[in-house]
Amino acid sequence: MRGSIPILMYHQVSPKPLPALQTYTVTPKAFAAQMAWLALSGYVPITLDNLLEYRNGRAPLPSRPIIITFDDGFQDIVEYAVPILQARRFTAVFYLVAGLVGKSSRWILPELGIECPLMDWNAARQLERGGFHCGSHTMSHPRLATLDSAACLQELLQSRRLLEDCLGHEVRHLAYPFGSFSDRARAIVIETGYRSACSTQKGFSGPDDDRLALHRIPVKGQDSLLDFICRLHTTRTVKELLRSKAQHSRQWLWRKKRTTNDYSV
Ligand SMILES: [Zn+2]
Numbered sequence: 001m002r003g004s005i006p007i008l009m010y011h012q013v014s015p016k017p018l019p020a021l022q023t024y025t026v027t028p029k030a031f032a033a034q035m036a037w038l039a040l041s042g043y044v045p046i047t048l049d050n051l052l053e054y055r056n057g058r059a060p061l062p063s064r065p066i067i068i069t070f071d072d073g074f075q076d077i078v079e080y081a082v083p084i085l086q087a088r089r090f091t092a093v094f095y096l097v098a099g100l101v102g103k104s105s106r107w108i109l110p111e112l113g114i115e116c117p118l119m120d121w122n123a124a125r126q127l128e129r130g131g132f133h134c135g136s137h138t139m140s141h142p143r144l145a146t147l148d149s150a151a152c153l154q155e156l157l158q159s160r161r162l163l164e165d166c167l168g169h170e171v172r173h174l175a176y177p178f179g180s181f182s183d184r185a186r187a188i189v190i191e192t193g194y195r196s197a198c199s200t201q202k203g204f205s206g207p208d209d210d211r212l213a214l215h216r217i218p219v220k221g222q223d224s225l226l227d228f229i230c231r232l233h234t235t236r237t238v239k240e241l242l243r244s245k246a247q248h249s250r251q252w253l254w255r256k257k258r259t260t261n262d263y264s265v
Contacts, residue, residue, distance in 0.1 A: 005046075005061075005066065005067060005205045006232055007214060007216040009198070009219065010068070010077075010081070011025070011071050012025040012026070013027070013077055014028075015028055018114055018116070022221050022222070025221045026219060026220070030223070030225070037225065038066060039088050042063070043064045044062035044063075044066070045068050046065045047067070047093065048133070051065075051196070067093065069216065070092060071175050072137060073094050073119050073124070074105070074119070075118055075119050082132070085132075091131050091132055092132055093133045094119075094135070095134075095135045095136065095173075095198070096136065096137055097118065097137045097139070097140065097177075098139050098158070098160075098162040099138075099158070101118060101124065105118060105141075107140065121166045121167075124166070128167060134163060134167060135163075135171060136156070136159040136163055136174045137175050138174075139159045141177040141178075142155060142177060144181050144185040145181055146180065149184060149188065153188050156188055156189060157192045172194050173196045174189060174194045174198070176198070176200070186213065189212050190212065196214060199213045202216070202217065217235050220237075223237060224238075
């Protein structure tokens with residue numbers, strides 16, 4: 001559909017995926033192949049500001065725009081994904097957990113029993129000097145939908161202020177941790193001055209996509225290059241697509257059979 005933009009959602013890029021994080025970890029080799037495919041296909045990575053300016057009718061977009069996002073700000077991304085992006089002159093957005101910058105991903109500890117190092121402020125500033133962008137992923141990575149208004153306000157406002165203080169510019173883009181948000185959280189996102197917020201709802205970001213709950217396309221560790229290509233066109237892996245087509249065919253046959261039976265009565 002014209003105006004529909006894929007917003008890719010990555011988490012971790014590392015040569016040695018931890019078993020507990022395998023689904024969320026793409027190897028540098030797979031990531032390089034994916035970026036090569038984007039370059040070969042004529043995709044041009046843009047920023048969220050570019051997207052909003054386009055939606056406000058203030059600026060055009062390249063013919064094949066795409067947005068590359070990374071949630072959480074893992075240190076490995078700086079080491080393994082950034083050089084691959086730089087080699088292609090691709091920009092990307094890194095959503096940082098402001099209260100844990102330079103520390104570790106302690107929010108996954110209770111569920112997965114591990115934590116991973118997160119990039120520090122120097123790395124974040126260096127990324128921005130190199131043409132990348134940082135956004136907020138809150139202060140401590142909570143499920144915003146489960147917080148009361150005061151706690152939600154604190155997570156959103158404090159993280160924006162801390163990022164702005166440490167990065168030296170306005171920060172107006174957010175990604176919801178765990179994709180968790182509610183009407184109340186969304187209202188606080190507006191109140192605290194964010195201009196966009198990425199969800200984890202699967203889909204392309206079309207012209208009518210809620211700018212405070214943007215759809216994204218997840219890229220997972222087990223995806224083959226063919227899966228990645230399939231996701232770029234359908235949001236689904238090859239297997240997911242075939243499964244949905246098969247289900248669609250079964251439903252079609254069932255409806256056809258029922259209609260035929262109805263007529264034969
Ligand atoms: Zn996250």
